Amino acid sequence: MLSILTRKFLEVLFFIMFITFISFLFIRLTPGDPVLTILNVDELSVSQEQVEALREDMGFNKPLLIQYGHWLLNFVQLDFGHSYATGQPVMDMIMMGLPATLELTVGSLIVMLAIAVPLGSVSALYRNSWIDQVSRLLSIFGAAIPSFWLGLIFIDLFGVRLNWLPTMGRDGYVTLILPALTLGLAISSVYVRLLRSSLLDSLSQEFIRAARARGLTERRIFFVHAFRHSLPPVITVFGVSLGSLIGGVVVVEVLFAYPGIGKMVVDAIRQRDYPLIQGYILIMGVIVFMANTCVDLSYRYLNPEMKLKERENS
Structure with missing residues (x-):
């Protein structure tokens, strides 16, 4: 039973790493820009400088692997981040x-x-x-x-x-x-x-x-x-x-x-x-x-x- 539980624990670690990377990659590749959604560009007049400033503040200007590394580091600390829409902890x-x-x-x-x-x-x-x-x-x-x-x-x-x-x-x-x-x-x-x-x-x-x-x-x-x-x-x-x-x-x-x-x-x-x-x-x-x-x-x-x-x- 101990060997079975040990194997399952290793499978959990591999599974979490796999699902977090794949889901993170697919979400980032989907059409649409959360920065434009947050700024309500369809309803408000927003300059390109404001868009770029918010994108830099949210880390979207960094390479995808670095973004994933930051998210994974926060996840290890049980921090899933804050919702873009409500600002509440996820x-x-x-x-x-x-x-x-x-x-x-x-x-x-x-x-x-x-x-x-x-x-x-x-x-x-x-x-x-x-x-x-x-x-x-x-x-x-x-x-x-x-x-x-x-x-x-x-x-x-x-x-x-x-x-x-x-x-x-x-x-x-x-x-x-x-x-x-x-x-x-x-x-x-x-x-x-x-x-x-x-x-x-x-x-x-x-x-x-x-x-x-x-x-x-x-x-x-x-x-x-x-x-x-x-x-x-x-x-x-x-x-x-x-x-x-x-x-x-x-x-x-x-x-x-x-x-x-x-x-x-x-x-x-x-x-x-x-x-x-x-x-x-x-x-x-x-x-x-x-x-x-x-x-x-x-x-x-x-x-x-x-x-x-x-x-x-x-």
């Missing part, structure tokens, strides 16, 4: 919006689990029955609908026509229902089909027939043996698709005007707010990397075969 802004984003993410995962686990399990238990057919049809239907279009339908139906739920802002858990439902339904279709396939594969294994031969009940066989054996592929895919989930959170936050860091970074892109964009990319990258690390570690506990291979190799 870390404070991210920490202000992160709870709302995590709240939406957790709510979406709860919706996904509440849909995917029952439908996937029932489809596997009653294979090729009408329940299985309906479940697969719903999962295909859910995968075909973009999350933003589904969100617009929910806004029109539950917010405008029926006036049951609020469609904007973050004011209690009632405002979380529509965004979480939108994102949860969008991602659940993948896991319904994946869990069904994984359960069918588990139920056909030799250890399931051996459990039946020992006289274990079907309920115990399914929930204790087959269900646990089917989890590693599902968890692996979840770790891989976590980046897509975060991208979906950004779309849903903008659609429902939900004040998380996803909506914040979209506004930052419009304003060429480099420090906030850089901080967002780094924080989200680290979160995705750590989540995948947890998935790798949990895989070793859920898959007994991996434990046996590690013991044989040690």
